Amino acid sequence: MSDRKxxxxxxxxxxxxxxxxxxxWEMPVEFxxxxxxxxxxxxxxxxxxxxxxxxxxxxxxDAATLLQRLTTNDVESISIGNAQYSTITDTDxxxxxxxxxxxxxxxxxxxxxxAGHDEQMxxxxxEHRDEWGLDCAVENTTDKWxxxxxxxxxxxxxxxxAAGEELRDLGxxxxxxxxxxxxxxxxxxxxxxxxxxxxxxxxxxxxxxxxTEFDCQPCGLGARxxxxxxxxxxxxxxxxxxxxxxxxxxxxxxxxxxxxxxxFVGRDALVRVEEDGPEELFVGVRLEERGxxxxxxxxxxDGEVVGEITSGTMSPTLxxxxxxxxxxxxxxxxxxxxxxxxxxxxxxxxxxxxxFLGDR
Amino acid sequence: xxxxxxxELYYLESHEWIDPDTxxxxxxxxxxxxxxxxxxxxxxxxxxxxxxxxxxxxxxxxKAVSDLYSPADGEVTxxxxxxxxxxxxxxxxxxxxxxxxxxxxxxxxxxxxxxEEYADQIE
Numbered sequence: 395m396s397d398r399k400x401x402x403x404x405x406x407x408x409x410x411x412x413x414x415x416x417x418x419w420e421m422p423v424e425f426x427x428x429x430x431x432x433x434x435x436x437x438x439x440x441x442x443x444x445x446x447x448x449x450x451x452x453x454x455x456d457a458a459t460l461l462q463r464l465t466t467n468d469v470e471s472i473s474i475g476n477a478q479y480s481t482i483t484d485t486d487x488x489x490x491x492x493x494x495x496x497x498x499x500x501x502x503x504x505x506x507x508x509a510g511h512d513e514q515m516x517x518x519x520x521e522h523r524d525e526w527g528l529d530c531a532v533e534n535t536t537d538k539w540x541x542x543x544x545x546x547x548x549x550x551x552x553x554x555x556a557a558g559e560e561l562r563d564l565g566x567x568x569x570x571x572x573x574x575x576x577x578x579x580x581x582x583x584x585x586x587x588x589x590x591x592x593x594x595x596x597x598x599x600x601x602x603x604x605x606t607e608f609d610c611q612p613c614g615l616g617a618r619x620x621x622x623x624x625x626x627x628x629x630x631x632x633x634x635x636x637x638x639x640x641x642x643x644x645x646x647x648x649x650x651x652x653x654x655x656x657x658f659v660g661r662d663a664l665v666r667v668e669e670d671g672p673e674e675l676f677v678g679v680r681l682e683e684r685g686x687x688x689x690x691x692x693x694x695x696d697g698e699v700v701g702e703i704t705s706g707t708m709s710p711t712l713x714x715x716x717x718x719x720x721x722x723x724x725x726x727x728x729x730x731x732x733x734x735x736x737x738x739x740x741x742x743x744x745x746x747x748x749x750f751l752g753d754r
Numbered sequence: 755x756x757x758x759x760x761x762e763l764y765y766l767e768s769h770e771w772i773d774p775d776t777x778x779x780x781x782x783x784x785x786x787x788x789x790x791x792x793x794x795x796x797x798x799x800x801x802x803x804x805x806x807x808x809x810x811x812x813x814x815x816x817k818a819v820s821d822l823y824s825p826a827d828g829e830v831t832x833x834x835x836x837x838x839x840x841x842x843x844x845x846x847x848x849x850x851x852x853x854x855x856x857x858x859x860x861x862x863x864x865x866x867x868x869x870e871e872y873a874d875q876i877e
Binding site: 423424427428429616620684685686688707708710715737 | 791812814817819838
C-alpha cells in the first residue's frame with residue numbers, strides 16, 4: 395500500500411520540504427533546517443503539518459461509557475470543551491497508544507490516535523462497542539481533517555489574529571470551534587513541543603487557506619522530534635511500542651493518565667504494577683562526553699548493559715547531547731551516573747527526570 | 755539545486771573529497787546538504803593509518819549518523835580539531851573550514867571520481 399499523503403503535500407514540496415515515511419504517511423521532515431525550525435518554535439513560533447495524526451469521533455448516549463472502558467483516565471471528569479491526555483492499554487496493562495480525548499459536547503467525543511493507528515483503533519472501538527452492546531457511533535474521520543500545530547511563545551498572538559481575540563483566553567487543554575480564513579475549524583490549546591501553542595483541526599479541502607493564514611516558520615517532523623525530546627514527551631512506536639517495546643503507563647511515567655477508580659481494559663494488570671512499583675522507569679539521559687545518544691544504544695553501568703536509549707539527539711536549545719530511555723528503577727534516580735555505549739565506547743552520562751528544559 | 759564541485763578535487767561515491775596536492779579530506783557540499791545540521795564529528799588521531807574505502811570516522815547530523823570512508827591509503831598528519839567545537843563548519847564551508855583531516859597519501863589516488871564524474875553521480 396502506498397503511503398498516505400497530507401492535503402498540502404504538493405504545497406510543502408513547492409516550499410522546499412523534504413519528506414519522510416512516518417506511520418504509513420509521507421510527511422514533511424524538514425523545510426529549511428531542523429535547527430532553524432526548532433529555534434523558531436522556542437523563540438517565536440512555528441507551524442507543523444500533523445495531518446498524519448488520526449481522528450476518531452465517538453458519539454451517542456453510550457459514548458462516554460465506551461471511552462471510559464477503553465482508556466485509562468477518567469473520561470467523566472472531562473467537561474465539555476476540554477481535553478484529557480490518556481492511554482489505551484491492552485489486557486496486560488501495556489500501552490497500545492497514547493491519545494488526547496476532546497469532549498466536544500454532551501455525548502460527543504473526539505480522540506486523536508497516533509499516526510497509522512486510526513484504523514486499528516476504529517476496529518478496536520467498534521469491536522468492543524458491539525461486544526458490550528453499547529449505543530454509540532464510532533467514525534474514523536482521519537481523512538476528513540487536516541491537523542496543524544502552531545507552537546511557540548508567539549503562537550497566542552498569531553492565532554488570536556487569525557481566529558479572533560477570544561482564542562487568546564482559551565485555557566490549556568481546552569477546545570473550541572473557531573473560524574480561520576472563513577473556514578470552520580476546531581482549535582485546541584494543546585501541543586507536543588513544550589511550548590505554549592494550539593492545534594487546529596481543519597477540513598481537508600480548506601487546508602491550504604488555513605495554513606497560509608498563520609504567518610510563521612513552517613516546521614517538519616525533524617524539529618518536532620528534537621522539541622519533544624527536550625520536553626521529555628514520549629513518541630508512540632519508539633519510546634513505547636506494543637510489539638517492540640511494550641511498556642505500562644507507570645514505566646513510561648504517565649501514571650497520571652491512569653485512574654484506577656475507573657473500570658477499563660488493562661486495569662487489573664495495572665493495579666498490580668501500581669502496588670508493586672514498576673521494575674523499569676523512563677528516564678532522561680544527559681551525556682557528559684562527546685557523542686550523540688540514539689535509539690537502540692545501550693545504557694551501561696559497571697560494564698553491564700542495564701537499559702536502552704529509545705530516543706536521542708543533540709539538543710538544539712541546550713547544545714548538549716540528550717536522550718530518553720528505560721533503566722531498572724534502582725538506576726532511575728536523578729544524578730545517577732551511567733554510560734551510553736556509542737560505537738563500542740562507553741560515554742559518561744547522567745540520569746535525569748525526562749524534560750531537559752528546566753528554567754531555561 | 756546545484757552544488758559546488760571543485761574541479762581540482764577527487765571524490766568517492768560516498769561523497770568524501772580529497773585534495774591531491776595537500777592530502778586534505780572532507781565531505782562534499784551535496785553530502786552536507788543531504789545530512790542537514792551537522793552536530794558531531796568523530797575523527798581518527800594523528801598518526802593513524804587509513805585504508806582506501808574503509809571507515810575512518812563518523813559525521814552526525816540532528817537526524818542521521820553517517821560513516822566516513824577514506825579516499826586513499828595513508829597516515830593522518832593533521833586533524834581539524836575546530837570541528838569538535840564547531841561541527842557546523844561542515845555545513846557552512848565543506849570544502850574550506852569544514853575540512854576533516856590531512857593524509858600523507860601512500861601510492862596513487864586510484865579508483866576515485868573526477869569532479870565531472872562525481873557531478874554525474876549526484877545529478
